[in-house]
Amino acid sequence: MKAKVASMVVCGAASLALGAALLSQAPATAGGQATEANWSSFGGTADEQHYSPLAQVNDKNVGQLGLAWYHDLDTFDSYTQPLAVDGVLYFAVGLSVVHAIDAKTGKLLWQYDPDVAGQPEARTRMRAGWGTRGIAYKDGMVFTATREGRLVALDAKTGKLRWQVKTLDEAENGYITGPPWVAGDVVVTGFGGADYSPTRGYVTAYDIKTGKKAWRWYVVPGDPAKGFENKAMEMAAKTWTGEWWKYGGGGTVWHAMAYDRKYDRIYIGTGNGFPWNEKIRSPGGGDNLFLGSIVALNAKTGEYVWHYQVNPENSYDFNDAMDIELADVTIGGKLTPVLMHAPKNGFFYAIDRSNGKLISAGEFSKQNWAKRIDPKTGRPELNPEALYPDGKAFIIYPFPNGAHGIQAMSFSPRTGLSYIPVMEGGRVVTDPANVKDWRYKPGMFVNTGLGAPPAGLTPPPAKSMLVAWDVARNKIAWSIPQPGVFNGGTMATGGNLVFQGLNDGSFNAFAADSGRKLWSFAAQNGILSAPISYTVGGKQYVTVITGFRSSQANTPSWDYTEQRRRVLTFVLGGRQALPKLELVDRSNQDDAAFTVDPAKAKIGAGIYNTSCVICHGIGMISGGAAPDLRKSSVPLDADAFSSVVHDGALMPRGMPSFENLSAEELEGLRHYIRQRSRETMAAK
Known part of the structure; x- marks a missing residue:
């Protein structure tokens, strides 16, 4: 648990030259008055509106917005939103690993790893949730909450620990993913x-x-x-x-x-x-x-x-x-x-x-x-x-x-107007067979108290849209369809813009008053987190962190192992380019000598669909939150599988330990994984 001061760790050199007229502009609102340059709270300010009054980038010139720099992230999860204070970007990814980056150049200033996987409580609490969605800032300190239950305060300049406290003292199976x-x-x-x-x-x-x-x-x-x-x-x-x-x-x-x-x-x-x-x-x-x-x-x-x-x-x-x-x-x-x-x-x-x-x-x-x-x-x-x-x-x-x-x-x-990333989908709800006899299943499994849907009762496919809601008039002002189901958070600006990343791998700017798309950038990854905007040296920047995860399959499919998790920062006149994207289409792994035992697979299905499904995907088709088990060689080896799933060999990379699973349950999972792998291959 220490801060690490880094030398230049940046994947793209800044290319930030602008014309003389642009250089002379101060950060301004639509009315032309100077405004604050920071994004110091999850939603920008204490009002949490996810709104920036900056208008240097606006609906007239957003077509000139280009990539200033990018920074690759070595992490398993980057569904998180940064802060920007006095020219420094702060964010946490994965197991609450906090980064401080020069907002103008992309240079890593320091990094702090709270060693979540090394904490005894993490062996249980990491079984739920994913990574971290945000951090907080006040008076020269950065605050992060860790999955296993600590609140940590860091010195914003150095990344050194100021104080930390355990906050889940009355919540044995609680965990923290929010800011x-x-x-x-x-x-x-x-x-x-x-x-x-x-x-x-x-x-x-x-x-x-x-x-x-x-x-x-x-x-x-x-x-x-x-x-x-x-x-x-x-x-x-x-x-x-x-x-x-x-x-x-x-x-x-x-x-x-x-x-x-x-x-x-x-x-x-x-x-x-x-x-x-x-x-x-x-x-x-x-x-x-x-x-x-x-x-x-x-x-x-x-x-x-x-x-x-x-x-x-x-x-x-x-x-x-x-x-x-x-x-x-x-x-x-x-x-x-x-x-x-x-x-x-x-x-x-x-x-x-x-x-x-x-x-x-x-x-x-x-x-x-x-x-x-x-x-x-x-x-x-x-x-x-x-x-x-x-x-x-x-x-x-x-x-x-x-x-x-x-x-x-x-x-x-x-x-x-309020700009909402909307999903439209249904679910079957019904009681379990014997409501009075219901008992929860310990071990950090999902316990809804609902029953299994009757055969043949299936909701239609879900869809999504971006909705602008007129708060004063209590009605929809405009709505535009969007791809897939899960799309990124939004940010509105004083330049009559709404920025949003989509699951198709694009980062977009829409006209705030009409919803018309004005600009798009191929981000090479799906985006769920919301962007932010701030100024450094009189220039307005827009930053978003890429990364996609879901319990459901998505088109396009953002494979867990192939994702390009990055910090992307844009400025008017930016000319940086991302490296060419070359993805590997990995096939399902199998062993012809492995014979699936249906009885064992049934045991594995019960375990998978009350726990593993959250990260590894419905129907064992990964949505990017975790590796696709059909394509992994680990389940083919009983010892390797036990080491990862039972013993927690990959906890530092986000895979929790399931010490509560018996040898019979682990073997059942292996059979269910082989069964689903073969079923999905046969269906192609």
Whole structure:
């Protein structure tokens, strides 16, 4: 765990010469006034709008935008967003390995590896999630949260450790993939885990300078017999039934937050229950506070201020980990402090930040779980069929990936529009065969509490689009179709532009007012993370990090081993070029002497489809998050397979240890991998 100062490690030399007129320009907004040059928070500023007021690059000259430099990344995962402060780019990739790079030249300044794989807790916690999606910055310090549960503070100039603290002391099977969030004088972190095991969600705030714990706030109530931590938990307990605390309750805060400087509050987006199916965790029904909610907390004390529950009676994976963005918007002739939120469930919510009351909620994507959101009560009017009564199966929209996932949306104060990467897909929901007898499967396997879909009931293929949502008018302003299902986060700018990377390997600029494509760059990889923009020396730069991962196959297919994970930085007049892309089309591996035992393969299928599928892909067709097991030689050798899967030989490269798997289960996996490899080859 040490910082590493590097010499020049850059894959492309900068070519940044511009004309005299351009050199004389200062960073400016559309109105011509100078503005700040930094991108110091996940969403740019504390308002988290993913908006840059810079307009040096605009809809008139974006065609002159070119590559300034690129930097190759030696990592297994780069679904992450950088920060830019005073001419330095900061980001973390893979197992929270933090990089500092000269934003003008691409030179690596320092690197810090927190040695996640070397921590004892990682052997269990690395079984869930992927890498890291972002970091935080404040007062000369960079903050990252590690998968196995530490919050780490680094000196921004040197990369040396300032302090670190273990934050998952009350979450045995929790893990962290989201960024920490700065809220005044504290830095706040949550965690994930409510899809895997009994977990009680909470967020914790630490003093920025010392790392001392300032406060902790629990999302759901614990065992009533042990008393309640505060009045909010006492209130919440009245909305639960049965012995929910034995399941933990869920509600983990695994991504979105936002700090409101106006009210000195931090808003947190809470997760789904454990398990998803409310008939198991709260059999008598109830709203189950504070699941599926936006909660406002006093940033100094952690005290509850208000909440808005987006999904009462949540029996799906609908959660509120998606962006929480803040703005003052004129609605009905009145300037209103608005919290904007477009979660998985397909509705765009505008909430009054002063009191938590709903202003408006409108459909930005196909959904059928609710008939409407009551404008007076703010509660959804549920579709009874969506609760899959009496075990009746139902194709629900949106699917668990969400109408909007964690790929960032953006909001432009210039246009009044929010730009959302939207997915439209359905999923079959139904009860398990014996709801009352359901028991969770330990070992960090996905435990939804749902049953297997009936034969023949299959949702149509999912699709995607970029939607511009008019916040003041509560309606779609424009929408354009996009390739595949998963596309990158968006950034809006003062130059009437929206930047976004797509799964087809292109990085694009669209006109913010109309959606017309104005510019495109072949990035040689799919892109999921959101871009940022900043200035150095009076020039506006745009940076995005490439990398693609999914649990589903994609076209084109971004093979895990072939991906070009890079930092790409653009400037007007940039003339750098990427090296020629030469991909190797690897074939399925096999051993003719290996005889598949169907009984063993059935055991392996049960393991694969409740754990391995998350990274290695549905149907064993990789979506880029992990190697395609059909094309790997490792499963052909029992000892090598056990070394990797059971013993954790590749933990430093992101492959966790599954010490909980027996020899019989490991052998079952090997047979299932061979079975699927041969089935897919025969289908070609």
